[in-house]
Amino acid sequence: MTALFALELSYWQETVLKVVGVLAAVLIPAGAFVQLFLFKMVSHLQSRLGPMEAGPHGSLQAIAEVGKFIQKEDIIPERADRFVFKLAPYVVVMTVLLVYLVIPFGPDMYFANLDAGVFYALAVSSVSVIGVLIAGWASANKYSLMGAIRAAGQLIAYELPLVLAVVGVVIQAGTMNLQGIVAIQAQGEIFGWGAIGNPFILTQFVGLFIFMVAIQAELTQTPFDMPIAESELITGYMTEYSGLRFLLFFIAEFAAVGAFGALAATLWLGGWYLPGLDFDANYMNVVGPIILFAKIMLVAFVVFWVRFTYPRLREDQLQAFAWKFLIPLSLINIVATGVLKVVF
Amino acid sequence: MSAIPGLVKGLGVTLKTMLKPAVTVQYPHVKEAPAPRARGVIALKEENCTVCMLCGRSCPDWCIYIEGHKTKAPPRRAGGKPRTVQLVDRFDIDYALCMYCGICVEVCPFDALFWSPEFEYSEPKIADLLHDKDKLGEWFETVPDYVPYEAGSEAKVKKVPR
Amino acid sequence: MTVTEHERAFITSTLSESRINLEIESDGMTLNLGPQHPATHGTLRIIVKLDGEQIVACEPTMGYMHRGYEKLCEFRTFPQVTTLVNRIDWLSHFANEVPFILAAEQLMGVEAPPRAQYIRTVFFEMARLGNITLFLGEMGLQLGAMTALFYAFRDREHVLNLLEAVTGGRFHPNFDRIGGLKDDLPKGWIDETKAVMKKIRGFCDQMETLVMGNEIFQTRTRGIGVIPKDVALGYGLSGANARASGVDLDLRRDNPDIAMAWKHADFKVWTHPDGDSFARYWVRLQEVRESTHIIDQLLDGIPAGPIMAKVPRIIKVPAGEAYVQTENPLGWMGYYVVSKGDLGPFRVKIRTASFNNVSVLPWVAKGLYVPDIVTVLASLYFILGDIDR
Numbered sequence: 001m002t003a004l005f006a007l008e009l010s011y012w013q014e015t016v017l018k019v020v021g022v023l024a025a026v027l028i029p030a031g032a033f034v035q036l037f038l039f040k041m042v043s044h045l046q047s048r049l050g051p052m053e054a055g056p057h058g059s060l061q062a063i064a065e066v067g068k069f070i071q072k073e074d075i076i077p078e079r080a081d082r083f084v085f086k087l088a089p090y091v092v093v094m095t096v097l098l099v100y101l102v103i104p105f106g107p108d109m110y111f112a113n114l115d116a117g118v119f120y121a122l123a124v125s126s127v128s129v130i131g132v133l134i135a136g137w138a139s140a141n142k143y144s145l146m147g148a149i150r151a152a153g154q155l156i157a158y159e160l161p162l163v164l165a166v167v168g169v170v171i172q173a174g175t176m177n178l179q180g181i182v183a184i185q186a187q188g189e190i191f192g193w194g195a196i197g198n199p200f201i202l203t204q205f206v207g208l209f210i211f212m213v214a215i216q217a218e219l220t221q222t223p224f225d226m227p228i229a230e231s232e233l234i235t236g237y238m239t240e241y242s243g244l245r246f247l248l249f250f251i252a253e254f255a256a257v258g259a260f261g262a263l264a265a266t267l268w269l270g271g272w273y274l275p276g277l278d279f280d281a282n283y284m285n286v287v288g289p290i291i292l293f294a295k296i297m298l299v300a301f302v303v304f305w306v307r308f309t310y311p312r313l314r315e316d317q318l319q320a321f322a323w324k325f326l327i328p329l330s331l332i333n334i335v336a337t338g339v340l341k342v343v344f
Numbered sequence: 345m346s347a348i349p350g351l352v353k354g355l356g357v358t359l360k361t362m363l364k365p366a367v368t369v370q371y372p373h374v375k376e377a378p379a380p381r382a383r384g385v386i387a388l389k390e391e392n393c394t395v396c397m398l399c400g401r402s403c404p405d406w407c408i409y410i411e412g413h414k415t416k417a418p419p420r421r422a423g424g425k426p427r428t429v430q431l432v433d434r435f436d437i438d439y440a441l442c443m444y445c446g447i448c449v450e451v452c453p454f455d456a457l458f459w460s461p462e463f464e465y466s467e468p469k470i471a472d473l474l475h476d477k478d479k480l481g482e483w484f485e486t487v488p489d490y491v492p493y494e495a496g497s498e499a500k501v502k503k504v505p506r
Numbered sequence: 507m508t509v510t511e512h513e514r515a516f517i518t519s520t521l522s523e524s525r526i527n528l529e530i531e532s533d534g535m536t537l538n539l540g541p542q543h544p545a546t547h548g549t550l551r552i553i554v555k556l557d558g559e560q561i562v563a564c565e566p567t568m569g570y571m572h573r574g575y576e577k578l579c580e581f582r583t584f585p586q587v588t589t590l591v592n593r594i595d596w597l598s599h600f601a602n603e604v605p606f607i608l609a610a611e612q613l614m615g616v617e618a619p620p621r622a623q624y625i626r627t628v629f630f631e632m633a634r635l636g637n638i639t640l641f642l643g644e645m646g647l648q649l650g651a652m653t654a655l656f657y658a659f660r661d662r663e664h665v666l667n668l669l670e671a672v673t674g675g676r677f678h679p680n681f682d683r684i685g686g687l688k689d690d691l692p693k694g695w696i697d698e699t700k701a702v703m704k705k706i707r708g709f710c711d712q713m714e715t716l717v718m719g720n721e722i723f724q725t726r727t728r729g730i731g732v733i734p735k736d737v738a739l740g741y742g743l744s745g746a747n748a749r750a751s752g753v754d755l756d757l758r759r760d761n762p763d764i765a766m767a768w769k770h771a772d773f774k775v776w777t778h779p780d781g782d783s784f785a786r787y788w789v790r791l792q793e794v795r796e797s798t799h800i801i802d803q804l805l806d807g808i809p810a811g812p813i814m815a816k817v818p819r820i821i822k823v824p825a826g827e828a829y830v831q832t833e834n835p836l837g838w839m840g841y842y843v844v845s846k847g848d849l850g851p852f853r854v855k856i857r858t859a860s861f862n863n864v865s866v867l868p869w870v871a872k873g874l875y876v877p878d879i880v881t882v883l884a885s886l887y888f889i890l891g892d893i894d895r
Contacts, residue, residue: 312650496810
């Protein structure tokens with residue numbers, strides 16, 4: 001990234017820049033999703049206008065919401081475990097921030113180029129389960145506890161299809177390095193025709209479907225939002241949180257949409273590259289993030305579209321769906337990918 | 345799998361709704377006019393009121409406060425006896441209590457109370473919701489004419505005494 | 507502070523109840539659904555004893571919304587009671603007035619003229635539309651598809667606007683009078699209503715695709731909360747809840763002596779043999795469609811004539827007792843009116859549908875999971891004002 005500006009920065013200066021960069025990379029998509037999708041797209045889906053007063057057409061509503069949450073009273077239930085209660089939002093936010101570290105935004109725009117990037121991203125994203133569990137337990141509220149226990153079961157169950165769907169991509173790409181996967185999609189050829197590269201959506205569509213279902217569950221969005229289940233548990237594990245702590249959970253949820261969307265875009269849709277552009281050019285460091293952002297928006301659109309259309313599955317039906325349908329399907333996908341990789 | 349069509353069709357319904365314009369009317373920038381018969385506020389025509397107290401008695405919430413006095417009016421014809429008439433001193437309707445049921449308007453035998461579709465009279469203080477005689481007289485300008493009836497009706501359209 | 511015996515007994519009883527919550531329970535958890543809870547439509551408190559997520563015992567506690575209707579009616583005149591009674595089941599506004607007015611008319615020995623009967627029936631069916639369209643969207647909301655609720659409110663607006671054009675009130679028409687109706691229809695209303703009926707039918711199709719046809723919805727509701735026919739009859743379920751359990755009972759068809767115009771319309775009574783939550787949703791969806799057809803037929807055949815029978819200005823209902831029940835949107839609603847010849851009733855006993863519909867909850871809830879109790883509550887569809895009066 002520093003090569004972009006041809007600067008020589010010392011290690012601590014680079015670290016500060018990366019920290020600021022990761023915060024921007026997380027907060028900007030999160031804010032955009034909340035504003036565009038949660039407020040506007042969903043409102044039009046429900047035949048209404050959404051916020052219109054804050055700024056032209058309500059475009060500043062997200063900032064107003066942030067201000068509202070910040071100025072609220074910090075309420076901690078009397079019998080709550082204070083330290084754990086305060087710790088939980090930070091755990092969840094931290095895991096999301098960590099996922100963004102390995103996502104490439106351009107040829108040189110990345111925070112860390114790990115050879116086991118995919119492995120790292122998936123491993124780190126599952127740490128958020130702990131945050132959810134401790135939030136529910138520390139709240140000293142039966143509803144929160146029920147939500148947390150449901151969340152634990154659900155999130156762990158859907159980790160498996162998530163990982164197995166990605167394994168198919170890794171087999172086809174031959175590497176776990178996310179920048180390498182983008183390169184292979186950009187420079188690949190479909191039976192000798194290289195005009196649009198080889199985006200893995202064409203061959204790994206089963207994997208993409210499984211991944212999309214699994215991230216819907218990982219983000220506890222309907223139809224898998226039993227942990228939150230608004231009409232039963234109010235907001236599940238987040239019920240007792242208010243003000244800035246709730247804002248952190250909220251940001252974590254929407255930033256996670258961005259993180260998983262970025263993973264989906266990088267692994268299946270070709271990442272920051274569009275066919276026709278020069279892969280190594282310096283201007284791609286500016287255009288690349290924009291392209292990736294657009295692809296993330298596309299994935300997020302599908303996530304929210306499904307979220308606001310379907311009712312929710314019951315917890316045991318959810319588990320049956322994961323264990324009895326998604327995992328066998330993803331295993332078949334891996335076998336097929338392996339066979340076809342050897343054949344072709 | 346036969347399960348797919350139902351799920352996909354549901355997505356289609358929401359997508360179609362998203363592409364159509366929203367139905368929201370942005371009050372207070374845009375105001376929809378209520379129907380002429382809408383029960384917004386009650387208007388008083390003071391000249392017609394004879395302080396018979398029928399409205400005050402029939403109100404389920406007892407929110408109408410009426411006081412009047414008797415006085416002698418000049419005779420209709422020269423050489424006749426002076427007539428006793430009742431004049432209204434105080435006619436208050438407490439809209440904090442009013443149920444908007446319309447029994448008072450219906451029961452009045454002298455056509456002194458009317459419905460008006462005006463509804464934008466909310467106040468920061470509850471005490472200001474007590475509309476006195478003059479304020480009720482002001483609402484009278486907003487009373488619309490009675491609408492004509494559907495075919496087949498034997499009811500006659502009444503006239504609002506302006 | 508000394509405590510009386512009575513107070514001591516009360517404190518002990520509530521404490522023993524709350525002791526269940528405070529003790530460390532090793533055999534399950536007691537959860538309090540309500541009185542403030544999104545799933546109970548209003549202030550209903552349901553105490554459930556859980557084993558993991560399965561319900562072992564369930565006890566609904568009503569009365570949080572008791573407004574003392576029957577006592578209020580003793581001190582009001584008949585027109586004033588008509589106003590109040592609108593608010594018992596606030597979503598089916600007009601339908602609450604009708605049985606009361608019919609009972610009073612029975613005591614007086616008057617019958618409303620045919621045109622008034624037709625228009626009364628049309629408004630009754632429109633009350634059914636306003637109520638059940640909300641149910642179709644709201645059950646989607648309780649199960650997670652909140653979009654359905656917005657569609658329901660959007661299309662229900664048309665029905666409310668129609669009601670406002672005639673009666674002046676969107677929610678509380680207060681339009682029925684002893685002997686007929688308050689006023690006649692304004693010009694152009696019949697054509698507007700027919701157009702709105704088409705919209706409601708379109709809304710039903712949308713709900714069928716979006717909610718009923720959704721496989722997730724079907725997985726959540728099929729086989730959940732099955733109420734067999736004999737249990738439904740035993741608990742006194744009525745309306746769509748009974749019909750969804752296979753009970754072929756509809757007062758609109760089975761009670762032809764009543765002074766309403768249902769006998770002049772050709773309609774089908776929908777039943778479903780399953781008795782689960784899906785059946786209750788299905789039956790209500792068909793009923794909405796059927797209501798639109800009833801309204802169309804009645805408006806086509808509406809007779810010309812007066813809107814009010816010859817009744818004195820100040821109505822004093824002669825002494826006597828009368829009971830009239832009708833097929834309200836939620837079930838059977840009946841008024842037992844005792845009059846002593848005054849301006850107002852002496853005693854009014856109100857039989858509401860939701861009271862019986864909720865009483866089946868302890869029977870149905872055994873063995874269900876917590877999400878299923880939400881499904882069952884949503885599908886039984888009660889209004890708190892109807893339970894508590």
